[in-house]
Amino acid sequence: MFYRESGQLKTSYQEDQALLSITQDRIGLLLILIGAFVLIPLLASDYWFTAILIPFLVFSLAALGLNLLTGYAGQLSLGTAAFMAVGAFAAYNFELRVPGLPVLVSFILAGITTAIVGIAFGIPSLRIRGFYLAVATLAAQFFIPWLLVKVGWFTNYSSSGVITTQPVEIFGYVFDSPVERYLLVLAIVSVLALLAKNLVRSNIGRAWMAVRDMDVAAEVIGIKIMRTKLIAFGVSSFYCGVAGALYAYVYLGSVEPDGFNLDLSFRILFMVIIGGIGSIMGSFFGAAFITLLPIFLDIIINDGAALLNLKLAAGITSVMQLLVFGGLIIFFLIVEPLGLARLWQITKEKLRLWPFPH
Amino acid sequence: MEFFLEVLIGGLLAGVMYSLVALGFVLIYKASGVFNFAQGAMVFFAALTFVGAQEKLGLSLWAALAFSLLLMILLGVLTEKIVLRPLVNQPPISLFMVTIGLTFFVEGLAQLMWGTKVYPLELGIPDEPVATTIESLGLSATNLPTVLQEINSFDLIAAIVAGVLVAGLAIFFQITKIGRALRAVADDHQAALSIGIPLKSIWAIVWSVAGFVALVAGLMWGARNGVQFALTFVALKALPVLILGGFDSVMGAIVGGLIIGALEKLAEVYIGPFFGGGIEIWFAYVAALLFLLIRPEGLFGDKQIDRV
Amino acid sequence: MTENILNVNKVSLSFGGVAALKNVSFQVEEHKILAIIGPNGAGKSSLLNVVNGVYKPQKGQVIFKGKTWKNVVPYEAARSGIARTFQNIALFKGMSVLDNILTGRNLKMRAGLLSQAIYLGKCQREETNHRKAVEQIIDFLQIQHIRKTPVGRLPYGLQKRVELARALAAEPELLLLDEPMAGMNVEEKEDMSRFILDVNEEYGTSVILIEHDMGVVMDISDKVVVLDYGKKIGEGTPEEIRNNQEVIDAYLGVAR
Structure with a gap:
């Protein structure tokens, strides 16, 4: 009843192709942005910023990157964390070796560096598909962190391999407190999400989906498969690289190569699957879900144990996490392969009629 | 030269272990077209169940073996029924992703049942040079070539076990009725179904056999390195093996395992020092990746012709 | 005399020893509709695949708009003005x-x-x-x-x-249609035939059409090529094909 497009007639193709063609959607987005940029900074505690909101946004960006590659272009990658590592260490080295380089420029350069690395590891995708490619991306996952550890230059010869990031300073202003860091990430992620949305609704986005759905037909109508796939790897890696830089600079402050392990790659893949394969918004849903789930699990298990007076076995939380993550992935792929984003879409369709039955 | 041979043989024998894990992948891939990423987790599950059943339930070695086998079969059958059957006809990539979910689930389940501690696994196989073993049996090993004397008994027995297993599977699939049905299913599901092959029970059998193979692999790996979570990472090494050998070839799994094992050891010894060591972590993957660029279908895999 | 937009010149194609096309030649005139007919497995789809670069013939040439193709890939075929539809959507x-x-x-x-x-x-x-x-x-x-x-x-x-x-x-300047009417009912076939004729007339697009429905083929095509076991066994106007003994034999079978 309240969410419906009736009466909103479009008189030009431009209007019909607009990002948010329904007034309700425009209002909705405005409310979300006001909430994210104004209300949350006023209300949330430091714990919320550092433990939930900042990681949520960083992971959203990484999931968005992977989603462009896997969800839109159909190329599965198990090396997301390695590409994040490239971004983190590239940003660190740009800051370290080019004195006075604005940190935002470093982030962009880190993204570009990662894009180049991503394209290099995407080259096998021209000859192999599906899970063959997935296995090939494992090469990146194991090789890159090893290289970062072995070549001391990357970590500025830090003996433990741990790097501590430089302060995030933009135009002389240091983003230091949790709320400042949150706002910085939020701004970057918002802009990059908008750009991603634009890409997927333009020519390149259609080419990605065409290659994903049927590559032979795509080639026959004139899409260059090689170029399209490599652009997907490049753009996706750019996003993962920036996410990696933010992960190091804004979320953790100090990172080591081994932190970007296969487990992290899987976690981001899970965000994409649960959030919604081939959906920009789904990446955010998935990231929120996977970020919050362990926190909830922890609370439930500990409180439940306290309530029942049980003594918990060591490591039970991580075991439960494995079980729940695995179970959810299986559940979603079987029951709702398009993830939370699809559930949201269904809700919207229901809202068109609500509260009336027809 | 002698040193080279020693490294090579060590590598080949280590490769046998990879082959053991890879074998389980191939079986399932052949029968159902599913690339079962969870095979490694199943290896871990099997090994942990075997030691867990002895420690926690106080079962004897043989009882624990029977118990683990039973559980593996149950796991395989349930996986096929609950996880994969609803996804028949979905794109292979979805099936692959669901097995990643399965990996996590099975790993979690194993640790939920038996705890997270590292168990030793004792099969009573000596972990020492062959020469020592032979001498402890009261025989003389002096007329063996030195290279052979240096081989680890454990590796040798693992190789023999793998050989017997492969031979057994080959015979099973070549001469039994089930085997013939399986090969028919591997060729064309629809056609097999239409001539009255019970597809569902074939799949259940294949998953059970894969569970059995996982158990054997789990016992060997567990006895070698202890039963711990890291086992799942070792199992990942089976993936480059498969790329090399081809996903649908039993022969490929064996030869691929041997090649990867040998290459890895040789690379670690001869190339590793130039990079400061530790290249074993990624070498197999990169080797497989390079190989893919030359021959995407693997050494023994079938070449696919695209039809439009 | 109109120009030929496409010349297929003595093309042979085989897959690992199995010959799909043997020495096939034909021409498509500009703004005309050419139908390719033949029993299943006669090599019709393979022929289209050769024309738009999906398969590379071992022998023979494809000359499109006066240019001989060397190692053409589907992308280039699309670029130079060939579009197609597929047998299986x-x-x-x-x-x-x-x-x-x-x-x-x-x-x-x-x-x-x-x-x-x-x-x-x-x-x-x-x-x-x-x-x-x-x-x-x-x-x-x-x-x-x-x-x-x-x-x-x-x-x-x-x-x-x-x-x-x-x-x-x-x-496109040349449109390849691989069984555009397979599995359709009469009404849908009529619609589709009309669309093809309209495209041909309004945009001047040349068309190569593979179709099993003889009624449709005879109605809309300017020329018909008949394939059997990878060989061209007949070519001509619908009228000529209708009376061609070899074609009739291929379709109905003949006692030998």
């Missing part, structure tokens, strides 16, 4: 009808990656212009009511029509 299942058809115009889009990411300005103008062109095709094929539907949800006949729309979106 090859639409992009996850996309809407509109997006599917817009993909057909990818070769005409110029906006760079960055411009697409920013969208406002050049990219938006381009999207709107191409949308206009696509809407004309949508009107022409009468599929306005389904433009935002995901193609996976459409019935078979409409999917075939969307595939034709996608091919037309590229504004």
